[in-house]
Amino acid sequence: MKYISFLILFMLSIQFSDAQYQVEAGARQGAMCGSGLILSDIWSSYHNQAGLADISGISAGLFYTSIFNMPDLRETAFAVALPTEKFGSAGLNYTYSGNSFSNFSKFGLAYSKRLGKRITAGVQIDYLRFVQLNYGNDGAAVGEFGLIAEPVDNFFIAAHVFNPWRANYTLIDETLESILRVGAAYYFSEKVVFMLETEKELDQNAIFRAGTEYNIMHGLFIRAGVATNPNKFSFGLGYNYKGVSIDASYISHQTIGYYMQFGLGYTLNKKNDKMIE
Numbered sequence: 037m038k039y040i041s042f043l044i045l046f047m048l049s050i051q052f053s054d055a056q057y058q059v060e061a062g063a064r065q066g067a068m069c070g071s072g073l074i075l076s077d078i079w080s081s082y083h084n085q086a087g088l089a090d091i092s093g094i095s096a097g098l099f100y101t102s103i104f105n106m107p108d109l110r111e112t113a114f115a116v117a118l119p120t121e122k123f124g125s126a127g128l129n130y131t132y133s134g135n136s137f138s139n140f141s142k143f144g145l146a147y148s149k150r151l152g153k154r155i156t157a158g159v160q161i162d163y164l165r166f167v168q169l170n171y172g173n174d175g176a177a178v179g180e181f182g183l184i185a186e187p188v189d190n191f192f193i194a195a196h197v198f199n200p201w202r203a204n205y206t207l208i209d210e211t212l213e214s215i216l217r218v219g220a221a222y223y224f225s226e227k228v229v230f231m232l233e234t235e236k237e238l239d240q241n242a243i244f245r246a247g248t249e250y251n252i253m254h255g256l257f258i259r260a261g262v263a264t265n266p267n268k269f270s271f272g273l274g275y276n277y278k279g280v281s282i283d284a285s286y287i288s289h290q291t292i293g294y295y296m297q298f299g300l301g302y303t304l305n306k307k308n309d310k311m312i313e
Contacts, residue, residue, distance in 0.1 A: 062297075085127070144180075199215065228250050
């Protein structure tokens, strides 16, 4: 009975997430309701791999959240990125959620490169694995690719596609969704950015997001966001010091209530850039 109850909750947690199987790790992005297509940080491998091209040094990050605030429905993620001056940036990420009875994991390998002064592109190959004790295991390989462009100074547009070839789980006979995200952002100054995004899965209503980040003082950031379908509101803080970043977000979800996200990151030889990390 305990296992059945957990399985129901686990499947509900997937049902209520913004994008089933498309993990949205990153407490920075979470504080803006998932807005993050144009951002460049260690969590770009979960939102738009093109952002990895502008990471300023070798980076690593840890992420944790717990849906329903239940330990069995926790989600943890780890990511690393290695930028090079000539050959672009490589990334690796791993995500795990659930427990020994029923769990989901995602392993990704990413590559990103600057194609010109104002455009970057990135691709990623993922392997998704779903485990249900006594019911069998299944896995699928999916792909992702994204673009970020800056047509004029301080104005960015971006697009990202998840699972373009409609991969499916064979054992449970389920086709994974294909998802298109597009967005735009404007830096009003080096301290303030505002982002608008939309996300569309073929058989679902579109999701709309808006998020903002404000560098209120050296190293300290305040963030907020809203999203539709389902309705969400978010708020968060971040602090960066000598390459170390600490992020926390609070998310209010119309169906599952509130939950928190936490992130820790480190960038070696970090440059003193503006807010794009």
